[in-house]
Amino acid sequence: DIQLTQSPSFLSASVGDRVIVTCRASQxxxxxxxxxxxxxxKAPKLLIHTASxxxxxxxxxxxxxxxxxxxxxxxxxxxxxxxxxxxxxxRYTYPITFGQGxxxxxx
Amino acid sequence: xVQLVESGGGLVQPGGSLRLSCAASxxxxxxxxxxxVRQAPGKGLEWVASIKPDGSDKYFVGxxxxxxxxxxxxxxxxxxxQMNSLRAEDTAxxxxxxxxxxxxxxxxxxxxxxxxVSS
Numbered sequence: 116d117i118q119l120t121q122s123p124s125f126l127s128a129s130v131g132d133r134v135i136v137t138c139r140a141s142q143x144x145x146x147x148x149x150x151x152x153x154x155x156x157k158a159p160k161l162l163i164h165t166a167s168x169x170x171x172x173x174x175x176x177x178x179x180x181x182x183x184x185x186x187x188x189x190x191x192x193x194x195x196x197x198x199x200x201x202x203x204x205x206r207y208t209y210p211i212t213f214g215q216g217x218x219x220x221x222x
Numbered sequence: 223x224v225q226l227v228e229s230g231g232g233l234v235q236p237g238g239s240l241r242l243s244c245a246a247s248x249x250x251x252x253x254x255x256x257x258x259v260r261q262a263p264g265k266g267l268e269w270v271a272s273i274k275p276d277g278s279d280k281y282f283v284g285x286x287x288x289x290x291x292x293x294x295x296x297x298x299x300x301x302x303x304q305m306n307s308l309r310a311e312d313t314a315x316x317x318x319x320x321x322x323x324x325x326x327x328x329x330x331x332x333x334x335x336x337x338x339v340s341s
Contacts, residue, residue, distance in 0.1 A: 116284075147325075149327045149328075151267075151328070153267075157333075158317055158331040158332065158333055158334060159267065159317075159328070159331055160331070161322070161327065161328060161329050164322060164325075164327045164329075165327075170329070202266065202267055204267070204269075204327075204328075206325055206326035206327055209281045210269065210281075210283045210284065211269040211272075211283075211326050212269065213266055213267040213268065213269070214266070215266050216266045216267075
């Protein structure tokens with residue numbers, strides 16, 4: 116199975132900060148990676164697919180990059196409503212797996 | 223607006239069975255891959271199973287193979303998860319999800335139904 120390791124697991128940042136979350140895959144997965152945002156008590160929401168394609172309706176402050184084994188999710192200017200846990204997920208092969216999550220706190 | 227509404231969760235004893243349902247609306251259900259994703263309390267997301275639009279192909283995470291079955295009714299616009307031989311570690315919120323195009327990216331999610339396996 117392909118393992119996805121996110122770093123950091125917890126992040127505290129201030130409004131307006133640039134935030135970067137990293138996802139490393141245990142083997143190459145081309146660009147078969149997505150990012151999700153899950154707010155407390157809610158279902159996850161798709162942010163980015165195919166490593167860098169912003170999903171419809173997602174604010175442009177979110178962006179994704181990477182290929183192969185290293186990927187990043189960037190929030191260019193953190194907003195209070197970005198308080199959430201963020202997950203990466205690969206679709207390269209079955210079984211599909213998620214990273215362990217990065218919990219983002221607003222200072 | 224796409225709607226996915228799960229039902230069927232509840233408290234069940236270890237070794238018992240439960241059938242989850244997901245009612246879909248506002249999109250061409252019979253054209254789309256569908257999946258179940260679960261989340262244990264306080265834990266991360268885990269993909270459980272996926273099914274092709276016509277139901278001919280199905281995929282499962284290793285921990286549920288032989289115990290869980292995924293199925294769909296394209297006339298009723300419904301997705302199902304039959305869960306047998308339930309274990310404590312199956313306790314989770316179970317989400318129904320629609321896949322993006324033909325790839326395993328979860329574009330729409332329901333609100334989830336909670337399954338608790340406990341004696």
